[in-house]
Amino acid sequence: MGRILLENVTKSFGDAQVIPPLDLVIDDGEFTVFVGPSGCGKSTLLRLIAGLEETSSGTITIDGLDVTQVPPSKRGLAMVFQSYALYPHMTVRKNIAFPMRMAGLSQAEQDKRVMTAAKSLNLVDYLDRKPGQLSGGQRQRVAIGRAIVRDPTAFLFDEPLSNLDAALRVGMRLEISEMHKRMQTTMIYVTHDQVEAMTMADKIVVLQAGVIEQVGSPLELYRSPCNLFVAGFIGSPKMNFITGTEAANRHAHTLGVRPEHIAVSTQTGAWTGRVSVSEHLGSDTFLHVHETGLADTLTVRTNGEISFKHGDIIHLTPREEMVHRFDAAGLRIS
Amino acid sequence: MSNRTLPRLLQTPAVLLLLIWMLIPLSMTLYFSFIRYVLNSLRRPEWTKPSISNWRGFGNYEFVLNNKDFILAIQNSLLIVCSILFFTVIFGILIAVLINKSFPGRGVVRVLLISPFFVMPAVNAVLWINMILDPVLGLQGLAVGGLNDAIEGLRNAPLVGGFFSLWPDFAPISFRATQTSAIAVIIMVTWQWTPFAVLIFMTSLQSEDQQQKEAAILDGAGAWSQFRFLTLPHLSRPIAIVVMIQAIFHLSLYAEIEIVSRGNGNKNLPYLIGEFANNNIGAASATGIFAVILANIVAFFLLRMIGKTLME
């Protein structure tokens, strides 16, 4: 079990209200990802759920129990920190066993669970090292091990992979996803990383300035973002926004077209422009197109074989069914 | 109970202890400062009890303010503290810059330099006033004596004798006299606290941005400009800290004054209080209140100056 319910939760630091009244349901076994720009309150929200911050008002319920006033250790949650937060003076074994020791489990039970966790996380050879003697990835695994052994009702991750290099990230990302598939435990995961959010999440929560902009599955957010903010935030490279007559023709204030939904041609097309920069990523090419009369720059994503030079004139055609329309308030028109 | 209450309560023992430590003696001092209270009086035996019936109002304060020793003591307190601050900061910076570069035996130099800081103030005073500064038996006396003997010898020498016979005999300085005793105190405390300043400045110098320095060199800054425009600003915070900590310790300087002059020479405020307290508790208490006020003025400025930067 691990159904987490936030009702009317607010949080202020002094006079600054970081989280205005907020409602959120996280279902049992769901992998929920919080995304949003820096400083939007992702960590704060996670820490409210963990109990590391006290709510200013509102209630938090876990599995039907009001835990708003319950101290963190009694909420049955486990947290993995960005900085790993391992106890530097304890060996890996002691680190992993620490929550169990605090809970008063028998030594035998502790050893058994440490071994199981170490095996599944490939840490068996490192059990007697101190955290200082481990690599970043290994440290993160220890932190996860420390969370697993508690058998929590939910896992909380605060940007757990952001201190790792790119290659390790991919590996750990998969490991955490596999872990979730295997254990079917509720997980809440805060990240900056688009790819992490899209690939791992069952449900993405997009936050801006403490307000939930949209909640939905990754594809829902990608296909039908409910407003300009979400449209611009989800997807990489960013969605192109077009205003003016072209938008008015389609009865909208703003049009949104993702770079991957624009076809390129040297002969004909709906729009015309001049290539300013083309970025070759190998698999893809990103074209930055000026002088279209639609927006400052249009970004277009094409396959890796195409090559244009600076100054080339090209023709662009959006895929009509993929064009998003927004009204003057920035809300989606469906 | 909220999960923050117990952790916050943990600071109460310390706070309470300090509060008691401050308030009880302070309120007693305040009370005594308003009554006539002496330890021995044959004429007025009733004054030897701290009783409310001996109320004197601001009489003790007037007595103290009219006592010429009081103004002198305040002047002396400030003179001593400011001089020590001045010299320790100057010497501290110079020596820190001197030993900032690595050279053979730097570790030993550090150890030698820091040693005075750990010397007991009482020993510091006894050592300096007797064995070093004493006009007869101390090194000063011996050195002056030796110098005079040497000059005496040279007077009888051929050729240069005529020149040296023009020289007077040197007289050793007595550091127990009124004017000079403050100098002795300044010397010995400066000796003790310069190492502290050196240590702090040196630590700070080591964190100086080397790239910034290299950029300055490429910009054509000479050694002096580098020091003036990069190093000195970098040291401003450590200087503030050295000033603050020393002010805390030196405002209540006592042992050194006591040992050097035993009251014949310069008194600072704490010493004057001690002297009044030999008999006239009322006056001692009034002086004490003045000292508290002075300390608070200094504390106010220092903490304002430094408090902000410290808490980040």
Add this chain to the structure above:
Amino acid sequence: MAIVAHHSRFSKIAWPVLAWIVALLFFFPIFWMLLTSFKTDADAVKPEHLLFFTPTLENYANMTENYDYWRFATNSVIASVMATAVTLFVGIPSAYAMAFNPSRSTKDMLMWMLSTKMLPAAGVLYPMTFLTKNILGIFDTHFLIILVLSLINLPIVIWMLFTYFKEIPRDIIEAGKMDGVSTWGEIREILIPLAWGGIASTALLCFIFCWNEAYWTVRLTTTDAATLSKLIEGNRAPEGLFFGRLSAVSTAAVGPIVVLGWFCQKQLVQGLTFGAVK
């Protein structure tokens, strides 16, 4: 460093030489005291025996006879060790509370604590004497000296500990909270092991300050609890004739502390500057 390398040969030699001269000058008074402690009282004041003399241990051997050194030294050890222990015992929880559960008043609290150090001791000497002698009857007891030493060092100790505790990542403490540690467990299992170095150097410095304290220890004792400060201050009268033995007793009083100080000089900077200088 490449740019700084082209110094003249002169400054390459003059610089260290100057540094050594300054260091030796600063160390000289201590050296002189040490040297004199091996001279007889008579030799100590004779110019011809300034540097050349027959060393003797007689001063050290007679320390007990001349000065009752061991009684004072024992008192110093008792007072300093106990006061340090008490200060840490009160100071650690307090600094912990301030570092990890700060409230709006924490900053002012710390400032206030530090400002109590500025109160002139002399201002409250008489009430203290009166209180301890006439009302509480604890004048000249170890209890009183330990109490007073603890109180005067508490602000500095809390400040230093606060500085060290601040350096511990919050995350680790919070991980502990998630893992189910109680408040005491947090202090015992996480804080103390992690800040061990800082706590040790704070203790060392507190010990040094206690040992060197020369106001209250002199004025609130007569014989029973009198410390080395009292011995040194009390015996300065006929010193002129007894440089040898005075040096011996002084050396014995400061020697252990100076050596201790050598070992904690680095931490001392960090602690005393409240982490503002790194």
